[in-house]
Amino acid sequence: MEIIFNILSIIFIPLIIIGVIEKIKSLLCGRIGNPWYQFLLEFIKLMRKELIVSKRSSFITKIAPFSLFLSVIIATLFVPLINGHPLMSFSYDFVVFAYFLGFSKLLTLLLAMDSGSSFEGMGASREVKFSLLMEASLFLLFASLILVSGQTKLNLMVQLYLIKSPQTIVFALLLIIIFFIFMLLESSRMPIDDPNTHLELTMIHEVMVLDLSCTHLAMMSYANSLKLYIFMSLIINTIIPVSHSLFLALLLNLVALGVLCCIIAVIETLYARIRFTRLSEIMLLTLIGAFILLTLILYMNGVHP
Amino acid sequence: MWKSIKNCELVNLKELEPLLITQLREEILDKLHSGGRLLALFCDRNIHFIYCIIALDKHSQLMMGCAFIHGAAEYESLTQHFPACEMFERELFETTHIRPLNHPNLKPLRNHSNPFLFHQVHSKEVHEVGVGPVHAGIIEPGYFRFNALGEKILHLEIQLGYQHKGIEKLFEDFSKQGRGLHLEPLAEAIVGDSAIAHTLAYVHAIESLCKLKVPKRAQHIRTLALELERIGNHLGNIGDILGDIGYYLGKDAFIALKTEVINAMLKICGSRFGISLISVGGVNYSLADDFVQELAELLTRVKHNAKVYFKIHVTENSSVLSRLEGTGIVTLQDAMNHGFVGLTARSCGMDLDVRSDYPCGVFQEYPIKNTLFENGDVFDRTVIRFVEILHSIEWIIQDLERYTTSESREIFLHNSSSTHYLANHCVVSLVEGWRGEIMHCVLTDDNGHFERYKIKDASFNNWNALPLAVYGEGISDFPLCNKSFNLSYSGHDL
Numbered sequence: 001m002e003i004i005f006n007i008l009s010i011i012f013i014p015l016i017i018i019g020v021i022e023k024i025k026s027l028l029c030g031r032i033g034n035p036w037y038q039f040l041l042e043f044i045k046l047m048r049k050e051l052i053v054s055k056r057s058s059f060i061t062k063i064a065p066f067s068l069f070l071s072v073i074i075a076t077l078f079v080p081l082i083n084g085h086p087l088m089s090f091s092y093d094f095v096v097f098a099y100f101l102g103f104s105k106l107l108t109l110l111l112a113m114d115s116g117s118s119f120e121g122m123g124a125s126r127e128v129k130f131s132l133l134m135e136a137s138l139f140l141l142f143a144s145l146i147l148v149s150g151q152t153k154l155n156l157m158v159q160l161y162l163i164k165s166p167q168t169i170v171f172a173l174l175l176i177i178i179f180f181i182f183m184l185l186e187s188s189r190m191p192i193d194d195p196n197t198h199l200e201l202t203m204i205h206e207v208m209v210l211d212l213s214c215t216h217l218a219m220m221s222y223a224n225s226l227k228l229y230i231f232m233s234l235i236i237n238t239i240i241p242v243s244h245s246l247f248l249a250l251l252l253n254l255v256a257l258g259v260l261c262c263i264i265a266v267i268e269t270l271y272a273r274i275r276f277t278r279l280s281e282i283m284l285l286t287l288i289g290a291f292i293l294l295t296l297i298l299y300m301n302g303v304h305p
Numbered sequence: 306m307w308k309s310i311k312n313c314e315l316v317n318l319k320e321l322e323p324l325l326i327t328q329l330r331e332e333i334l335d336k337l338h339s340g341g342r343l344l345a346l347f348c349d350r351n352i353h354f355i356y357c358i359i360a361l362d363k364h365s366q367l368m369m370g371c372a373f374i375h376g377a378a379e380y381e382s383l384t385q386h387f388p389a390c391e392m393f394e395r396e397l398f399e400t401t402h403i404r405p406l407n408h409p410n411l412k413p414l415r416n417h418s419n420p421f422l423f424h425q426v427h428s429k430e431v432h433e434v435g436v437g438p439v440h441a442g443i444i445e446p447g448y449f450r451f452n453a454l455g456e457k458i459l460h461l462e463i464q465l466g467y468q469h470k471g472i473e474k475l476f477e478d479f480s481k482q483g484r485g486l487h488l489e490p491l492a493e494a495i496v497g498d499s500a501i502a503h504t505l506a507y508v509h510a511i512e513s514l515c516k517l518k519v520p521k522r523a524q525h526i527r528t529l530a531l532e533l534e535r536i537g538n539h540l541g542n543i544g545d546i547l548g549d550i551g552y553y554l555g556k557d558a559f560i561a562l563k564t565e566v567i568n569a570m571l572k573i574c575g576s577r578f579g580i581s582l583i584s585v586g587g588v589n590y591s592l593a594d595d596f597v598q599e600l601a602e603l604l605t606r607v608k609h610n611a612k613v614y615f616k617i618h619v620t621e622n623s624s625v626l627s628r629l630e631g632t633g634i635v636t637l638q639d640a641m642n643h644g645f646v647g648l649t650a651r652s653c654g655m656d657l658d659v660r661s662d663y664p665c666g667v668f669q670e671y672p673i674k675n676t677l678f679e680n681g682d683v684f685d686r687t688v689i690r691f692v693e694i695l696h697s698i699e700w701i702i703q704d705l706e707r708y709t710t711s712e713s714r715e716i717f718l719h720n721s722s723s724t725h726y727l728a729n730h731c732v733v734s735l736v737e738g739w740r741g742e743i744m745h746c747v748l749t750d751d752n753g754h755f756e757r758y759k760i761k762d763a764s765f766n767n768w769n770a771l772p773l774a775v776y777g778e779g780i781s782d783f784p785l786c787n788k789s790f791n792l793s794y795s796g797h798d799l
Contacts, residue, residue: 278627
């Protein structure tokens, strides 16, 4: 049963989650805003448009959006979704997870460089700069999770609620904060990147897809939204225990998703975008957080310097 | 011979004895050395004379000079001594082909038939980014070329002229076709968001030329409209600045306030931008007594809300402050050297405000408070807008009382005897629009038609502020710096 729900959630949740966040943001700003299913409408609109590919671009532009989409889907297979069940799982699968995400990023960069536009090259250089810092902290994080849980499968690693010790709260908090920053970066949300801006010079992710249209753009935005869902699920499964009743699990998952959407919307509403030159400080913060986590866990496990 | 005049004062062109170009140049340099500011440098349509207007702000005096061209093809440029003359000399060169020698940056200003050679930095590390001329969003066209070292801007060059519509020539042609006195629709189209300020400059000039005396009540309504336009645009600008840093909560709050203010204008004249309100000889719409009360209440509410919003969304919001403070600094020295005007100049400490320097109409009797800031960064340009909003609202509320107690209820001069412009005269009219100083200068020919209609919007002076402000800034802060000036493309391109 969980498999069916997992597949359904991979298909549908990314299509509505962005719209829900935007709707909450609008309401918080005192506007009526677009309907909550706006993203879905835009997705359908994009799928029906005519495909335009720049004459200057190579075969990369033709294959990259779909390969990218697929690699994010493959990464999603290892993520615990509803009731902590991933679609696929084996020992050390987190490496596959991380590098399929990384591969999707590589494809985005190639895609951006392929168009030969000065904007997109700029976007690619920005994306690389932050991803570089992210990779290091992601693996430090995985290392500490393995130490604390004794598991090597991604879905079991993140289940921090299983560990019955008061220090777990500290771990969980740090972990959630770091995952949260990853989530904002990977799905290009505020205050790291502004998905609503029309100013090309300030964009990080959006500037790399300026030359795409139709299904290519639809795939890119779907993949972006799916990344948001991946990190949301990771956060949710850190706190919410596996339950025996599937109905209860579904309900809890949806409520948790709603709460996360609200948190994202509130943060996006209350904060202006961080000054670009200070963004690397935020990414370094995740690295430091991951170091602290690892040090704490090593200390608890009896490794004393 | 130089002629010393006041704002909207008539000059008989026959009394203006032309000099030689070299003499004129020397005298301009003298005047600029002693604290003058170049206001206009232009030629008549037949390219016989060069006219020069210099503002002596401390004395509230305008100096007008004139020189024969006599087939002269070149002169030593003023820009090499005073960078503030750069745009004026480029404009003069483009229209008359009289070459300013040793001009450091003699590139086309509006005419795209000549190639515009951008500065290039020859280095493997430096990359060029071109933005425009068509931009995302609904804004006017203009091309920006960056030389950037990674994320840092080394150099920015701006190529404008895409909005050129020959509006000066349109004024002259309509006048020569004898289409009467009323060219307000043209004046309203110079800069769409400063429709009132430009129309005011136009009607002031025409009324001087026809020696019309406008009823007191009309003057009150005009000035009130000018300040309403300032309030509306400043509120909108603060909102847009917040929108550019992704703070949509603050943006929506200020845009909502702006809408209330421009809707008040809608109730006055049926247009939110004040189109068709002002006319030569007066105003077309009066304020009903109950509306005066309503407007005062509205403005009191706007003032209160603006204070609350500004506190919550700007001065007490650390994430907003961290973006605005210290970004896009224009120093006082740069501002003086390059001759910036309006709120750009006031935000870095230059005391320039036509409303107090060259008061006209109601401002002569009831001056408005002037504000100066020192740092010249985006934050100061935001705060100065806010302070000017407060001052304008206070002034309007006081003026509404004077309006209701005034005896004469006439708002339009119906029995205007003179319908022709004085022949061979010139008038310079200055108005402080919300961006800054707006100048209209009219020269009439022997038949009393417009021989030359010269317009200078504040944007013409201030476009050079943007490259200075973004120099060394991150390229991602450029849109914010740009929005903090919010200059008009149309006002520059004419």
